[in-house]
Amino acid sequence: MRTTTPRRIAAAIAAAALGLTSACTAGGGGSDDGGPKAEDKQTIQVWHGWSADHEVKGFEDAVNGFRKLHPNITVKVTGNQTDDQITNAIRGGTPPDVVASFTTDNLGQFCQSGAWQELTPRLKKSGVDLNIFPKAVQDYTQFRGKRCALPLLADAYGLYFNKKLMKGNAPPKTMSELAALAKKLTVRDRDGRIKVAGFMPSVQYYEHTPQHIATSFGVKWLGADGKANFSRDPAFTEYLKWEKDLLDWYGYDEAKRFMRTMGQEFEASNPFQKGKVAMAVDGEWRTKFIEKEAPGLDYGTAPPPVSDARAAQYGGGFTLGTIMGIPRGSKHADAAWEFVRYLTTDTGSLVTLANALGNVPSTLQALSSPDLRLPAQFGTFLNVFKHPGTTTSPSSPNGGDYLVQLQKFVQDEWEPGKAQDPARALKALDEKVDKALKLAGG
CATH class of the missing domain: 3.40.190.10 (Periplasmic binding protein-like II)
Known part of the structure; x- marks a missing residue:
């Protein structure tokens, strides 16, 4: 797929x-x-x-x-x-x-x-x-x-890493290690503009969606009652803070500028294949595209990092x-x-x-x-x-609307800083998603 x-x-x-x-x-x-x-x-x-x-x-x-x-x-x-x-x-x-x-x-x-x-x-x-x-x-x-x-x-999703750009560093196993290494590997020009991103956390970067990245924090998408779980599961707040902290380190406007310069996800101009991104979470299909479009790329793969509290679960994924x-x-x-x-x-x-x-x-x-x-x-x-720890996002009666709504919130409100209080924002998101689930027979 x-x-x-x-x-x-x-x-x-x-x-x-x-x-x-x-x-x-x-x-x-x-x-x-x-x-x-x-x-x-x-x-x-x-x-x-x-x-x-x-x-x-x-x-x-x-x-x-x-x-x-x-x-x-x-x-x-x-x-x-x-x-x-x-x-x-x-x-x-x-x-x-x-x-x-x-x-x-x-x-x-x-x-x-x-x-x-x-x-x-x-x-x-x-x-x-x-x-x-x-x-x-x-x-x-x-x-x-x-x-x-x-x-x-x-x-299945994993972490791709460019061996040359890694400069001898081992692939990170935890999200704190990922953030630290992303900063270490990022290269900027004299004006502070990103030339090479260690890891781009924004949901606007291809497969770095909440569905794929929040999983590393062990989120439970829906509660046992079938309702949205964003405000009830602290793992969502942990994910949001991790994502925003790293994005703010890059600078929101600068990250957006950098992403506008990137190539298309499924073309040879993909930034990982072109050496503009050191690490990226992606699906297994990327190996096939690299084989055809960037055969000279020296790269490795590893399981996606997990939150520090879940280090024992490293090896699984989404x-x-x-x-x-x-x-x-x-x-x-x-x-x-x-x-x-x-x-x-x-x-x-x-x-x-x-x-x-x-x-x-x-x-x-x-x-x-x-x-x-x-x-x-x-x-x-x-x-x-x-891996026994690998999970998926549960089905819902309205086509995964809860995933759509979370991604829209992160992209439109959380990343640009319009939403300052995650607890309040996630509670409002729960109410919105639950209303849609009820209309769909959930």
């Missing part, structure tokens, strides 16, 4: 708006209600979001394994499909038979609205043991006990991933299930996809496959992914 955070946030907002009525769509097909059985000759439609040539080819290579096992099922694949397109097709009564989404945050809405079918009966009938997936993966593919998706590859399911209205649900089960649980299929896309394979067996052909730096992400 390689979607940028802004695209993912936009998709979450759009799906929340579109999907709330999708439960009105007609029911799905399948042998239980008169549709074809899996062994019948038929054609299924599969939609996914990948668009780059190597991604599309990798997906087709994985699908070819299914075609050999099920010659009676013709699989037609359509790429570059967004959640909006998927949701509109479901609402219009003309969905494909299988869908894959990059926007894990939308799963709660998919499950609650019935837009994606419940898979638990099929899992039990097929004897699929969910323990083949790490716990965090099991968590982000279900919502309130309803499992409407299975994982298809995953993202994960989410691509999810695959059967939309409501599928006319070939039995064959669709066979396809979903194969792609998400077959080791050979997952390894093929992981090698082609540079993502983490999502089963424990595939993680240890000798057939994985990934750079040495990728090992960090395999270890983070299977």
